[in-house]
Amino acid sequence: MINIGLIGFGNVGQGVYDILDQNGDMISGRIGSPISIKRIVVRSPEKYQDKVPSSVSLSADVNDILDDPDIQIVVEVIGGEFPAYDIITKALQNKKFVVTANKEVMSKHKKEFFKLAKENAVDIYFEAAVGGGIPIIRSLKVGFAANKINAFYGIVNGTTNYILTKIAEEKKSFDAVLKTAQELGFAEADPTMDVSGLDAAYKCTILAAVAFKLDVQLDDIYYEGIENISLKDIEYAKELGYHIKLLSFGKRDANNHFELFVYPALIPEEHPLANVRNEFNATYIVGDHVDESMLLGKGAGAAPTGSAVVSDIIDISFGLSQSVSFRNLETLFISGNVRPFEDTASRFFLRLLVSDQAGTLEKITAQFSAQSVNIENIIQKEHKDQDAEVVIVTQSLSEKHCDSLIKRLEETAEITRIISKIRVHKL
Amino acid sequence: MINIGLIGFGNVGQGVYDILDQNGDMISGRIGSPISIKRIVVRSPEKYQDKVPSSVSLSADVNDILDDPDIQIVVEVIGGEFPAYDIITKALQNKKFVVTANKEVMSKHKKEFFKLAKENAVDIYFEAAVGGGIPIIRSLKVGFAANKINAFYGIVNGTTNYILTKIAEEKKSFDAVLKTAQELGFAEADPTMDVSGLDAAYKCTILAAVAFKLDVQLDDIYYEGIENISLKDIEYAKELGYHIKLLSFGKRDANNHFELFVYPALIPEEHPLANVRNEFNATYIVGDHVDESMLLGKGAGAAPTGSAVVSDIIDISFGLSQSVSFRNLETLFISGNVRPFEDTASRFFLRLLVSDQAGTLEKITAQFSAQSVNIENIIQKEHKDQDAEVVIVTQSLSEKHCDSLIKRLEETAEITRIISKIRVHKL
Numbered sequence: 079m080i081n082i083g084l085i086g087f088g089n090v091g092q093g094v095y096d097i098l099d100q101n102g103d104m105i106s107g108r109i110g111s112p113i114s115i116k117r118i119v120v121r122s123p124e125k126y127q128d129k130v131p132s133s134v135s136l137s138a139d140v141n142d143i144l145d146d147p148d149i150q151i152v153v154e155v156i157g158g159e160f161p162a163y164d165i166i167t168k169a170l171q172n173k174k175f176v177v178t179a180n181k182e183v184m185s186k187h188k189k190e191f192f193k194l195a196k197e198n199a200v201d202i203y204f205e206a207a208v209g210g211g212i213p214i215i216r217s218l219k220v221g222f223a224a225n226k227i228n229a230f231y232g233i234v235n236g237t238t239n240y241i242l243t244k245i246a247e248e249k250k251s252f253d254a255v256l257k258t259a260q261e262l263g264f265a266e267a268d269p270t271m272d273v274s275g276l277d278a279a280y281k282c283t284i285l286a287a288v289a290f291k292l293d294v295q296l297d298d299i300y301y302e303g304i305e306n307i308s309l310k311d312i313e314y315a316k317e318l319g320y321h322i323k324l325l326s327f328g329k330r331d332a333n334n335h336f337e338l339f340v341y342p343a344l345i346p347e348e349h350p351l352a353n354v355r356n357e358f359n360a361t362y363i364v365g366d367h368v369d370e371s372m373l374l375g376k377g378a379g380a381a382p383t384g385s386a387v388v389s390d391i392i393d394i395s396f397g398l399s400q401s402v403s404f405r406n407l408e409t410l411f412i413s414g415n416v417r418p419f420e421d422t423a424s425r426f427f428l429r430l431l432v433s434d435q436a437g438t439l440e441k442i443t444a445q446f447s448a449q450s451v452n453i454e455n456i457i458q459k460e461h462k463d464q465d466a467e468v469v470i471v472t473q474s475l476s477e478k479h480c481d482s483l484i485k486r487l488e489e490t491a492e493i494t495r496i497i498s499k500i501r502v503h504k505l
Numbered sequence: 506m507i508n509i510g511l512i513g514f515g516n517v518g519q520g521v522y523d524i525l526d527q528n529g530d531m532i533s534g535r536i537g538s539p540i541s542i543k544r545i546v547v548r549s550p551e552k553y554q555d556k557v558p559s560s561v562s563l564s565a566d567v568n569d570i571l572d573d574p575d576i577q578i579v580v581e582v583i584g585g586e587f588p589a590y591d592i593i594t595k596a597l598q599n600k601k602f603v604v605t606a607n608k609e610v611m612s613k614h615k616k617e618f619f620k621l622a623k624e625n626a627v628d629i630y631f632e633a634a635v636g637g638g639i640p641i642i643r644s645l646k647v648g649f650a651a652n653k654i655n656a657f658y659g660i661v662n663g664t665t666n667y668i669l670t671k672i673a674e675e676k677k678s679f680d681a682v683l684k685t686a687q688e689l690g691f692a693e694a695d696p697t698m699d700v701s702g703l704d705a706a707y708k709c710t711i712l713a714a715v716a717f718k719l720d721v722q723l724d725d726i727y728y729e730g731i732e733n734i735s736l737k738d739i740e741y742a743k744e745l746g747y748h749i750k751l752l753s754f755g756k757r758d759a760n761n762h763f764e765l766f767v768y769p770a771l772i773p774e775e776h777p778l779a780n781v782r783n784e785f786n787a788t789y790i791v792g793d794h795v796d797e798s799m800l801l802g803k804g805a806g807a808a809p810t811g812s813a814v815v816s817d818i819i820d821i822s823f824g825l826s827q828s829v830s831f832r833n834l835e836t837l838f839i840s841g842n843v844r845p846f847e848d849t850a851s852r853f854f855l856r857l858l859v860s861d862q863a864g865t866l867e868k869i870t871a872q873f874s875a876q877s878v879n880i881e882n883i884i885q886k887e888h889k890d891q892d893a894e895v896v897i898v899t900q901s902l903s904e905k906h907c908d909s910l911i912k913r914l915e916e917t918a919e920i921t922r923i924i925s926k927i928r929v930h931k932l
Contacts, residue, residue: 097651097794108650205648211795213640213648220647221632221640223535224524224815350801353780358797367524368638368812370785371802374777375795385795388651 083143093384225365520811652792
C-alpha cells in the first residue's frame, strides 16, 4: 500500500485528488500496488469535509503528514517559498519522497534539496514546476540522458503566450487582451509575476539545473517581460516573417560558458516554437546526439499540472512497490560561468519614430555604419504629419554593442524616439 | 560494472557505439557505475577490427553475447523479424535486459516479449523503434502515466514527411522530390516500406500497444501511403488552409472501441502537427487529464536513434546499479475492438476532373445531395480545353458512405475522373 500525504488543496491539489479518484484503478494496476491519499493538510479542514470521503483524513497541521510513518510520498502543492521550504526539508529528512509543483522554492533551493534527498536515500520530483503537464524534466533526466544538452528554448509561461497570441491573431492592444485574459482566468488579477517574465525566469533556472546541472539563482540571469510589446511590433515582425514569443533561453558552449536569459524574441514563423499558440507551453532542446527536439503541451491548469504530479507519484511508486528505484539528479553540480548578459549576442528588431524629411533614412543608416552594424532588413512605414516609422533588423551583435548603437541613435536629430527594441532569434 | 552486448554494427549500432564513446564519462556518472560495450556481434568481425579498441571483442556468433553471464544488457540493432525474434527471445529467457530499435519485430511479437520479460524479471525497451530520438514511448509509459490516453496522431515516418514538405515548399513533383531524397539519403533505393505507409503502420501498432495496451497486428489496421499525393492536391489543400501529412492515427471511445489507421490527411495549417517539416517526426497525444501534448524530433539517423537506444540503456542501468527497477509494460493487455475501417469517419477532400459546360457544377452537387452529403468547401479551377477541375471538401462521413458517393460520382457523365480522395482531419 502506497500512502500519499497531500499538502495544499487548491487548484492543483484538487487536480491531483481528482486524477487519483478517477484513474485510481488503472494507476494501481500500473504500479502493482494499491495507492491512495491518506491525509490532506489544509488551513481550514472543516471547509473540505464534504468534498472527500471519510477514508481521507483532513488536518491543519503539516506534521500530521511529515511525522506519519505510513506516508511514503509527500505532495507539496501550496506554492511560494515559505512554508514550502520547511515542509520539503523536513519531509526529506524524514526519508519521504517529495513531489512538488512549486517553481519558486525549487528555483531557490534545488541544490540543497537534491543533497538532502541523496543523504536520505529518497528523491524530490518536480515535473509540474516547469511546463505543467509536459514531461520535460523527465525527458531531460531520462529520455535525453544519452546527450549533453547544448541549448534549450522554452515557452514556459502560458499567460504571456496567450496574450501574445491574441494580440497577433485578434489585432488587439496589450491592455485589451490582458483584460480578456483576466476575465477568462488565463491571467491573474495581479499579472506581474507572469507579464514581467519572473515566472519564466524561475523556470529558466530550473531548466538550467536539469539540462546543464548548473546551480544558478534568479540574480544570475537577465529577464525582461512583455509589457512593452505592442500590436505594431507584432505586425512588423509578421511582415518580416517572424512571430514574437517570450523565450526562456539557455545555451552552453564548449568551455562550459553559459548564456541564460528570459526576454521576448522574434522567432522565424516556420519554426515549431513560433506555432505554439494560446496558453500552450513548449521547450525546444538541442542535444549533442538527439539533435533538435520539442515537447509541447498545456503549461497550467488543475488537470495538466495534476497529471504531472501524479505521473511523478507513479514513477516513485514503481520503485517503492517493486524495490528501490532512484533517479536522483546528480548532487554534484558542474561548475560553469554564466556569460554577462551584456556580452550575449542576437539580432535586434528596432522600431524608430523619425522625422519625415528627405535624407532622413541616409542619416539613420549612416549611424549604423558608424557603429559598424550591418542592417539585414529595413521597412519604412506610415507617414503621419511630420513623423514616419522605420523598422530595422540588425546583424547579430552584443547587448553592449547594441546599447552604444542606441545611445548614438538617441542623439540623432532625425530620430524622434526609439519605440521598440526586441531580440531576433533565427534558431 | 555494466556490460553491454551489441548485436549489429550498421548505422544505428555505430551511433550507439559513438555516443557511449563520446559521452561515456558523463553517462557513467549519471548511472553511478562504469558502463561499456563488452562485445559486438557482426557478420564479418574482421571488417571492424580497426574501428573498435582491443577491449571490445568482436564475434560472428550471437551466443557469445547471449550466453555471457557478464553481459546484463543486449542491444539488438539488426532490424527485421528474423533472426531478431530468436535473439530477443533467448536474451530474455537468459534474464538479460533487451534494448531494440526494431519496429517490425516489436510490432509482430510485442505481447510475447512483454510476457517473457516479466516471467524472467527483466524488461525490453524499444524507444528507438518509434520516432527515433523522441522519448514518446517513455513519455506514454511514465510522463503521461496518470492519464488514460484517448488519441494519438503521429507523423512517424521521416522519409514521407520530407517528401511531402519538399513537394509543398519547392513546388516539385512527387517523383522529382523522391529522386532528390534518395540522393540525399532521406529515402531508400527501394522506398516502398516508407512510401507505402508500411513503416508508419508498424509504428502505429506499437503506439497502440503503449498508449492503449492494445495488442493489434498489421492485418488489423488499414494503411495507405503517399504515392498518389500530387503537388496539385497539396496546393489546393493549402488554399483551403491545410497541410497534407501522413498520419498514424489511434483513438479510443468510452466503450474501448478503437480506430487505428495510417493515411495521408489534411491537417489545419495552424495546428502544431502541420508545422512538422522535413525529416522531423512528431506524436500528438490527447490524455484525459494532460489534455493535448506533442513531442517532436528527428525520427531517424544514427545519432538520434542511437540517443534513444543509449537513453534506454541508461534507464536500465540506473536500476541495475542501484537495485532493481522495473518498468514493464503491463503484460495484461486490455480487450478492445478495432472499428472496421469502413465505419470510421472523416471529412473528404475530393479532386474531380469535370467537363467544362454550363450546369456541370449543379449536376455534381446534386449527386452529393442525393447521397445526403453536405459540402463544406468547393473550388472550381483551371479550364483547359473542355475540362475543368473541381475540389470539394465534404462534411464528416464514414468510409462506406464515401465509397457509395464515389461510385455515384463515377457514374455521373459530367465527371471525367476522380483524381484524388484524401481525408481531412480538423483535430
